[in-house]
Amino acid sequence: MSVLKKKVVPIQTSQTYIPAVAMHQATVSSSMRYLPIARADEPNQICGVAQRIGYTGMHDDDLAIYRLKVKEKTALRRTLADIFVMKDGMFTVYENRCRDQAGM
Numbered sequence: 001m002s003v004l005k006k007k008v009v010p011i012q013t014s015q016t017y018i019p020a021v022a023m024h025q026a027t028v029s030s031s032m033r034y035l036p037i038a039r040a041d042e043p044n045q046i047c048g049v050a051q052r053i054g055y056t057g058m059h060d061d062d063l064a065i066y067r068l069k070v071k072e073k074t075a076l077r078r079t080l081a082d083i084f085v086m087k088d089g090m091f092t093v094y095e096n097r098c099r100d101q102a103g104m
Contacts, residue, residue, distance in 0.1 A: 016040040017068055017084075017091045019050070026086040028055050031064035040090065047071050056085065056094075063087060065094055 019026075020036040020043075035050040048070040056063045063085040069077045084091040 017048075017050075017070075018043060018089060019086060019091075020046045023086070024089050026052070026064040026066070027060060028058060028062050028064070029060040031055075035066070035086075037068060037070075037091070048077060050084070050086070050091065053083070066091065 016039070017037045018040050020038045021032075023032075023035070026032070026035070031052055033052050035052075036046045037048050037050050038045055039047055048068060050066040050068050052064045053067050054065045056065060066084045066086065068080045068082075068084055068091060070080060071077050082093045082095070085094050086092075
């Protein structure tokens with residue numbers, strides 16, 4: 001008897017996501033637990049939700065950290081593998097943001 005093993009590959013994010021509400025940046029002092037999101041190339045069509053899971057620190061200007069859950073064509077939602085922060089009106093991968101700041 002043969003056992004088939006499925007290979008689990010995390011889906012990498014190549015799409016840019018933005019909040020579907022007017023918000024430039026999400027910080028400790030100004031963030032929402034859940035935010036509707038849209039793709040940057042289709043800003044008027046909600047495609048999922050961002051769920052706040054923490055903060056980068058505890059100061060008022062530290063950024064909120066989000067998990068993005070995107071609706072698939074099959075109406076199911078998938079959670080993206082990366083964690084994100086929202087700054088300058090778009091969600092960016094938090095790891096990349098840390099690396100970029102370390103190089104300054």
